[in-house]
Amino acid sequence: MKIKTNSKKDKNKIIGILGLGSMGKIIAKDLAETFNGKAIYLARDVNSVKNLAKKNDAEIRYADVSKPKTLVKAFKNIDVVIHAVHHEFNLDVMKACLKSKTNYIDLGGLYHYTKKQLKLNNQFKKNNLTAVLGIGASPGITNVLAKYASGFLDKVENIEIKIGYKDFSTYKQLSPLSASYSIQTIFEEFSWKPAVFENGKIKFVEPISGREEYKFPKPVGMQKPQYTIHSEIATLPYTLKAKNVSFKIAFDDDFVDKIKMLKEIGFISDEEIKIGKNKFNTKDVSLEILKKLPKTIPKRINEYEIIRAVVSSKHKKIIMDAKILGINETIDKDTGIPPSIIAQMIADGKIADKGVFPPESIIPEEDFFKELSKRKIYIYKNDKKIN
Amino acid sequence: MLFDFVVLGATGEEGNITSKDLLESGYSVLLCGRNKSRIKTLLKYKKAKFAYVDLNNIEKTAGILKKSGAKIAVNCAELRMNINAMKACLISGLHYLDLGGLQEMTIQQYKFDKDFKKRKLTALLGCGSTPGISNVMAAYAVNKMDSVEHIEVGFAWDSNIKKFILPYSIESIVHELTTDPIVLDNGKFKKTKACTFEGALKFREIKKQNTYCIVHSEVFTFKRYFGKKGLKFVHYKAGFPEHSFKVLDAIIKLGFGSKEPININGINLRPIDFTREVLKKIDRPKGYKETEDIWIKVYGKYGGRPKKIEMDCLVKTLKGWEDVGSNINTGMSISIMAQMLNKNLIKKEGITAPEEAVPCKSFFEELAKRKMYIYENNKRIN
Numbered sequence: 066m067k068i069k070t071n072s073k074k075d076k077n078k079i080i081g082i083l084g085l086g087s088m089g090k091i092i093a094k095d096l097a098e099t100f101n102g103k104a105i106y107l108a109r110d111v112n113s114v115k116n117l118a119k120k121n122d123a124e125i126r127y128a129d130v131s132k133p134k135t136l137v138k139a140f141k142n143i144d145v146v147i148h149a150v151h152h153e154f155n156l157d158v159m160k161a162c163l164k165s166k167t168n169y170i171d172l173g174g175l176y177h178y179t180k181k182q183l184k185l186n187n188q189f190k191k192n193n194l195t196a197v198l199g200i201g202a203s204p205g206i207t208n209v210l211a212k213y214a215s216g217f218l219d220k221v222e223n224i225e226i227k228i229g230y231k232d233f234s235t236y237k238q239l240s241p242l243s244a245s246y247s248i249q250t251i252f253e254e255f256s257w258k259p260a261v262f263e264n265g266k267i268k269f270v271e272p273i274s275g276r277e278e279y280k281f282p283k284p285v286g287m288q289k290p291q292y293t294i295h296s297e298i299a300t301l302p303y304t305l306k307a308k309n310v311s312f313k314i315a316f317d318d319d320f321v322d323k324i325k326m327l328k329e330i331g332f333i334s335d336e337e338i339k340i341g342k343n344k345f346n347t348k349d350v351s352l353e354i355l356k357k358l359p360k361t362i363p364k365r366i367n368e369y370e371i372i373r374a375v376v377s378s379k380h381k382k383i384i385m386d387a388k389i390l391g392i393n394e395t396i397d398k399d400t401g402i403p404p405s406i407i408a409q410m411i412a413d414g415k416i417a418d419k420g421v422f423p424p425e426s427i428i429p430e431e432d433f434f435k436e437l438s439k440r441k442i443y444i445y446k447n448d449k450k451i452n
Numbered sequence: 453m454l455f456d457f458v459v460l461g462a463t464g465e466e467g468n469i470t471s472k473d474l475l476e477s478g479y480s481v482l483l484c485g486r487n488k489s490r491i492k493t494l495l496k497y498k499k500a501k502f503a504y505v506d507l508n509n510i511e512k513t514a515g516i517l518k519k520s521g522a523k524i525a526v527n528c529a530e531l532r533m534n535i536n537a538m539k540a541c542l543i544s545g546l547h548y549l550d551l552g553g554l555q556e557m558t559i560q561q562y563k564f565d566k567d568f569k570k571r572k573l574t575a576l577l578g579c580g581s582t583p584g585i586s587n588v589m590a591a592y593a594v595n596k597m598d599s600v601e602h603i604e605v606g607f608a609w610d611s612n613i614k615k616f617i618l619p620y621s622i623e624s625i626v627h628e629l630t631t632d633p634i635v636l637d638n639g640k641f642k643k644t645k646a647c648t649f650e651g652a653l654k655f656r657e658i659k660k661q662n663t664y665c666i667v668h669s670e671v672f673t674f675k676r677y678f679g680k681k682g683l684k685f686v687h688y689k690a691g692f693p694e695h696s697f698k699v700l701d702a703i704i705k706l707g708f709g710s711k712e713p714i715n716i717n718g719i720n721l722r723p724i725d726f727t728r729e730v731l732k733k734i735d736r737p738k739g740y741k742e743t744e745d746i747w748i749k750v751y752g753k754y755g756g757r758p759k760k761i762e763m764d765c766l767v768k769t770l771k772g773w774e775d776v777g778s779n780i781n782t783g784m785s786i787s788i789m790a791q792m793l794n795k796n797l798i799k800k801e802g803i804t805a806p807e808e809a810v811p812c813k814s815f816f817e818e819l820a821k822r823k824m825y826i827y828e829n830n831k832r833i834n
């Protein structure tokens with residue numbers, strides 16, 4: 066896909082990608098295809114990204130999120146850093162951005178981190194910087210869908226976010242535990258109590274609860290979304306002044322059974338465990354064991370995802386869908402593309418407000434949808450395509 | 453202090469039961485293992501003491517055995533340590549009992565027959581529930597026949613609360629469920645695929661249950677001791693309740709049973725060692741009760757006519773032993789056999805197995821004292 070609008074490169078516009086894991090790589094691809102400035106890859110293992118950087122004509126700098134000093138140095142002269150390492154480092158990276166005077170974007174903070182991050186608003190404002198929190202697919206596209214729908218209502222009562230997914234791919238090899246995103250995040254999502262905003266109040270429910278059948282449009286069809294801790298709940302109730310906000314995501318039964326089982330028998334615990342003379346964090350060891358599993362090798366990828374926000378007032382209901390078809394590329398692109406779009410909007414000065422913002426408070430919805438459509442992510446309002 | 457018995461692996465699930473049974477019977481016991489924190493309650497007995505023993509070090513283990521003053525070592529440690537424990541007994545001159553070595557280990561263990569005979573020592577292998585009770589039941593049934601052709605043997609268990617509780621050593625379970633077992637088929641040993649489905653069977657006081665063919669030592673020892681009576685087929689069938697099997701299967705499929713070390717912060721760790729510690733933290737919930745049936749079906753001839761004897765040993769969670777459920781049938785059996793050896797009721801020297809060496813009647817009586825009941829064709833006999 067080549068959709069460069071401006072073929073002349075402006076080497077003074079610089080976007081940094083911190084962390085080149087699976088998300089970082091998708092972001093890198095989108096930037097390479099669409100950004101007319103310069104990309105810098107910020108990695109702990111510089112060698113591991115050499116080939117990619119060469120291919121995409123990007124620069125590499127050493128940066129280790131567990132060593133904040135390396136960040137401040139690495140961020141020098143960068144306009145926007147997209148943080149794509151794990152969310153437990155969000156705050157540290159933001160603080161480094163304050164020191165290096167760099168704008169900041171991340172992919173989400175599973176509610177609790179987001180809450181802490183929002184508190185840096187004044188500092189970002191004072192430093193004339195912009196931070197956009199949680200701009201992937203969900204959080205991210207979800208927040209913007211809800212915001213867009215709210216424009217058609219006089220008063221928002223309810224926001225229900227639901228994510229459904231169906232896999233039609235064929236495989237050469239199937240991993241015994243195929244996850245569409247970081248197992249570490251999944252561990253957290255399955256063990257932290259999900260926040261639900263109900264009747265104007267936050268309440269925390271049991272993990273993996275609320276699993277009910279729900280019919281998504283074709284071809285996704287019937288799924289069982291469950292409550293999950295997500296950062297949408299940390300912002301939408303306040304920004305859109307809703308009374309009820311919930312977030313549910315569907316996983317397949319076998320996957321849920323396996324993670325539930327690991328959790329029930331103690332493998333996802335944060336407790337320290339003593340083995341011989343050594344002590345380990347239980348969850349960390351489990352993660353390493355799961356990382357060693359044979360990987361899923363697709364023959365032909367064919368995935369479909371629907372990101373849905375149902376937003377209603379007392380009298381009116383608006384259903385917003387983002388539909389993503391992944392043929393020969395995984396639907397993860399819906400998480401990697403939005404940060405690339407928003408980073409470019411900041412670098413181009415299209416997003417200029419200063420402070421720390423959730424997506425719904427700062428992103429121009431229609432421009433964003435237009436960019437998504439260029440990347441074959443289509444938005445529907447009450448079943449009618451609008452981008 | 454001098455001891456009547458040494459228990460190796462006293463810190464494990466079975467070792468705990470064995471040690472408690474011996475101590476409750478009034479004997480003095482040297483409790484050996486590495487993880488002392490697991491035997492705090494046992495150490496409250498006056499006649500109990502702990503000794504740190506790493507079975508990887510044979511010489512050191514032999515030294516501790518010798519100094520203990522005991523005549524008998526009861527090995528309840530993980531079966532991969534069986535040969536080391538036997539070597540330590542040979543050096544120190546102690547009789548030896550263990551809980552079995554499945555297939556590969558059992559074959560290796562029989563190679564020490566001459567060494568034990570030379571030293572006039574007994575090494576009684578496979579003294580738990582199965583192998584153990586199953587072997588004594590088999591001997592009892594085979595004795596009642598002129599010839600025997602086919603033996604089916606196995607276990608089945610269930611619990612009133614369907615919560616996952618580690619049934620026994622996870623290392624052994626993983627080995628059992630992933631190793632291709634050898635069966636006795638028409639007089640010949642034959643390899644089959646690991647964990648093949650053997651059908652759903654109904655058991656005494658246990659609902660219908662799926663059974664699987666797994667590696668077990670009975671296949672070898674039955675052939676060894678009953679071969680002369682014509683035995684041609686031995687099939688082992690392990691039954692797990694669905695709630696337990698599902699978890700064990702997932703543990704294996706997700707890599708938690710792997711013995712391949714992984715590097716964690718510079719430390720090499722075998723996933724199975726990690727898994728063992730994690731699963732040990734799961735306690736039986738209040739009111740949790742287990743029932744287990746160790747069963748055997750012997751098909752043969754008596755007086756020229758076909759004869760079938762079905763034997764069951766039924767065990768239930770016992771008062772005062774709630775925290776170990778039906779595992780008492782393993783830990784207590786080896787304690788009973790060790791005591792029989794101590795009282796000279798078992799005399800065979802060299803390597804032997806319960807079907808050859810253990811007097812059935814008195815063994816069954818001891819089981820009954822511990823509320824483990826034996827049924828012969830559905831009639832209780834102890």
Ligand SMILES: NC(=O)c1ccc[n+]([C@@H]2O[C@H](COP(=O)([O-])OP(=O)(O)OC[C@H]3O[C@@H](n4cnc5c(N)ncnc54)[C@H](OP(=O)(O)O)[C@@H]3O)[C@@H](O)[C@H]2O)c1
Pocket residue numbers: 460461462463464465466467485486487488505506507508528529530531532533551552578579580581582583584619620621622624728782
């Ligand atoms: N025949 C039967 O009916 C039957 C039934 C169930 C189990 N078994 C067998 O019995 C054995 C024990 O089972 P379990 O359920 O009691 O297992 P467990 O709870 O995991 O106990 C294993 C024991 O082995 C000890 N051990 C392991 N490596 C050692 C070493 N290098 N040096 C010293 N001790 C070592 C451990 O000591 P530390 O923790 O102190 O290191 C622990 O006491 C297994 O082989 C199992 O297959 C037989």
